[in-house]
Amino acid sequence: MIGILKAMYVTFAMTLRKPVTIEYPTKHREVPQRDRAFPILLWDKDVDEPFCTGCHACERACPVECMTVTMKDNPLHADDKSKRRKIIDEFWIDYGRCMRCNICVEVCNFEAIAMNNTWAGHELSKFDRNDLVLDLDQLLSQHKQEKIDTWVAE
Amino acid sequence: MVQQQELETVDININMGPQHPSTHGVFRMVLTVDGEKVIDVEPHIGYMHRGGEKLSENMDYRQGIGYQDRTDYLTQFLNEQAYCMAVEKLTKLEVPERAEYLRVILCELNRITSHLMFIGAFGIDLGLFGTSFMYAFREREYIQDIFEEVSGERMMYGYFRPGGVVWDVPENFVQRVREVLPQTKQGLKDLDMLLTNNEIFVARSKGVGAISAEDAIDWGLTGPMLRASGVPWDLRKDQPYSVYDRFDFDIPIGQYGDVYDRYLVRLEETHQSIRIVEQALEQLPEGPILPEKLPRKLRAPEGEVYAAVENARGEYGIYIVSKGGDKPYRLKIRSPSFSNLSALRTMTIGNYIADAVAILGSVDIVLCDVDR
Numbered sequence: 001m002i003g004i005l006k007a008m009y010v011t012f013a014m015t016l017r018k019p020v021t022i023e024y025p026t027k028h029r030e031v032p033q034r035d036r037a038f039p040i041l042l043w044d045k046d047v048d049e050p051f052c053t054g055c056h057a058c059e060r061a062c063p064v065e066c067m068t069v070t071m072k073d074n075p076l077h078a079d080d081k082s083k084r085r086k087i088i089d090e091f092w093i094d095y096g097r098c099m100r101c102n103i104c105v106e107v108c109n110f111e112a113i114a115m116n117n118t119w120a121g122h123e124l125s126k127f128d129r130n131d132l133v134l135d136l137d138q139l140l141s142q143h144k145q146e147k148i149d150t151w152v153a154e
Numbered sequence: 155m156v157q158q159q160e161l162e163t164v165d166i167n168i169n170m171g172p173q174h175p176s177t178h179g180v181f182r183m184v185l186t187v188d189g190e191k192v193i194d195v196e197p198h199i200g201y202m203h204r205g206g207e208k209l210s211e212n213m214d215y216r217q218g219i220g221y222q223d224r225t226d227y228l229t230q231f232l233n234e235q236a237y238c239m240a241v242e243k244l245t246k247l248e249v250p251e252r253a254e255y256l257r258v259i260l261c262e263l264n265r266i267t268s269h270l271m272f273i274g275a276f277g278i279d280l281g282l283f284g285t286s287f288m289y290a291f292r293e294r295e296y297i298q299d300i301f302e303e304v305s306g307e308r309m310m311y312g313y314f315r316p317g318g319v320v321w322d323v324p325e326n327f328v329q330r331v332r333e334v335l336p337q338t339k340q341g342l343k344d345l346d347m348l349l350t351n352n353e354i355f356v357a358r359s360k361g362v363g364a365i366s367a368e369d370a371i372d373w374g375l376t377g378p379m380l381r382a383s384g385v386p387w388d389l390r391k392d393q394p395y396s397v398y399d400r401f402d403f404d405i406p407i408g409q410y411g412d413v414y415d416r417y418l419v420r421l422e423e424t425h426q427s428i429r430i431v432e433q434a435l436e437q438l439p440e441g442p443i444l445p446e447k448l449p450r451k452l453r454a455p456e457g458e459v460y461a462a463v464e465n466a467r468g469e470y471g472i473y474i475v476s477k478g479g480d481k482p483y484r485l486k487i488r489s490p491s492f493s494n495l496s497a498l499r500t501m502t503i504g505n506y507i508a509d510a511v512a513i514l515g516s517v518d519i520v521l522c523d524v525d526r
Contacts, residue, residue: 003351010348011285020292034324036306063217101220101312106320115306151306153321 028119033151037121038095039104039113041136043144047082049074050140051112054088058104058113066097067104091139095124096132105152114150116142165193168507172201176279176511179521183498185510192510195502197495202525210485215241215316215452218485222472223310225487226523228271229466231257231264231301234314239395240461240472241316244454252441253318254397259331259434260304260313261463262427263297266338268466269420269427270294272518273345276417279515280358286348293341296334303330316452318444328435335428342424350421359414363501363513366411373497376490377468378419379517383411389464401433413516420518453480465490467518491523 022029039058044051054071072089076082104113115121120142126132142148171182180201186194206225210218222233235257242249249257270290277286298308304323305313313319324330349355365375370383380387388405390398406422408415454476462471468490475484494517501513 001353003353003356007348007352010344014289014344020295032303032306034303034306061217063213063220099220100307100310101217102306102320103216103220117306 031117031119031122033117033149035115035117035121036100036102037116037118038098038100038124039093039139040116040121040142040148041088041091041139042112042114042150043140047076047084049076049082049084050088050136051110052088052091053084053086053110053112054091055086055109057107057109061103061107063101063103064097064099066094068092088136091136092133093139094133096129111152114143114152116148117151118142118148163188170510172198177514178275178519181514181519181521181524183510183514185507187507190506192502192505192507195499195510197498199492199495199521199524202521204522204526206526207485207487211482214480215245215454215482218482219314220310220312223312224522225489225526226465226467226470226491226520227309228268228520229264229470230309230311231260231314232463232465233470234311235261235396236461236463236465236470236472238314238316239463240459240474241452241454243459243461244457244474244476245316245452247317247448248445249318250442250445251397251439253443255434255438256319256323256443257314258396258398258401259431259438260301262430262434263300263331265427265466266424267294267297269424270341270345272420272466273349273417276512276515276518277349277355279511280355282349282355286345289341289345289348293338293345296337296341300327300330300334303327315444317448318442322443328438331431331435335431338424339428342421346421350418356414358509359417359512359516360412361410362413362509363505363516364410364412365497365501369500370411370497373500374493375468375497376493377465378416378423379468379494379497381405382408382415382419384409389462389469393462395461395463397434398430400437401430403429413512416516416518451480454478454482462488467491467520467523468494487526489523489526491517491519491521495519495524 042051054069056069059067059069069091070089071086074082074084074087077085102115105115165186165188168185168187170185171177172180182198184196185192206221210221219234219237222237223230226233270293274287274290302308305311365383367383367385370380384407386405386407391405403426406419408419456476456478458475460471460473462469470490471488473486474482477483502510
């Protein structure tokens, strides 16, 4: 009997506590800076082109092979506006396959790819599975338009 | 005149699972019952098989870490630790002090979260609808937040690397852990008060599904399951790996090996883990987190290694056969859930159907770990 009374005391004490839950769709919890949603590509605002040179390093390191990369000659390099001889031509990431292991960010030599650490990276529900395959424009758009404080370990 | 007919009793088969709320995943038991008593159990596994061992053969030593997170998804850091230890043994990498301490802290916190999950879910198995589960999850969430701040992920951390950890912890890490530990202690105290001496809880769990020390050893049980039967076997003490020999902690053991003892052992283990974390935070040195001369692509010489850690469920071992190159030739996982589950039949036969749920819950299986 004493044990049950003790248990009742715990449950009654709990009713006086403040709830720790957040009403999710209306309110968003703050995500930590290192938060790893899905990888996005970064935009070099000084030269107005992506950082990515299409070197295939991430594509080769990806454990689940969710990336497809092709490169081309950089037209801006010919005009002497950019130091990059090669630039990314096409880039697809299948978010449905990605397992968010962060290896692509680790192997990138140009800091051209980062894990999305905003809520936009988490709320990706789509009606069609094929919509989860993102092309170059979609991957670049978030960093192109808004300032994201991406975190890449040294 | 009523003619007296001879009544005969028939044993019937009951399917429990794979979609049963108390089977902790997709696990199917075919129970042969005589009235309310279970007279035979046939477990069916394999619903979660993803071929993690085979996939690892095509992964280099860094890519393989992600698959370790996905075997036992409640003790990810400990699995990564086992995998990294095996690779380090194979390639003879030295792990810096700081990385070892960080690993120990995270592993022990991970053990606490796993045991909290067990205590919560065990309440549900015994008919305590949701209460203990919610309390345990709230406490678990505080620690989960630390993991998220450190690694960036909530579940599949991928934080350990052969040779150390991938990046350093945030600056306020030590302070954050010190903040959370008192909360966890309070939460464990609440759960302790809610369950341990609760007469209903005790009546449902005491004396149920007992297994003797001899049987436990014969079935190859490890972890809290074995210790509940009174065998003080813990890899952290008996085959010290990492820096565990520098900490002062006890190995709780049970007396009867029943469901209640398994609960008590796990509850006490969380307190011991808190002790280890506190000591490790005191001793945490500064310094590098990865060895200085780490090759860009890790290549292993020919050879075979076995490395095991004390997982929250028992001995989690990784056996790697290498024929040179950057990928393992064969990788075998010795998963504690699978071995512990093998004793299910011995424990369940002769008990009531309702107790079969309690016994399965007390094994604390993770089906992803059983099937891999």
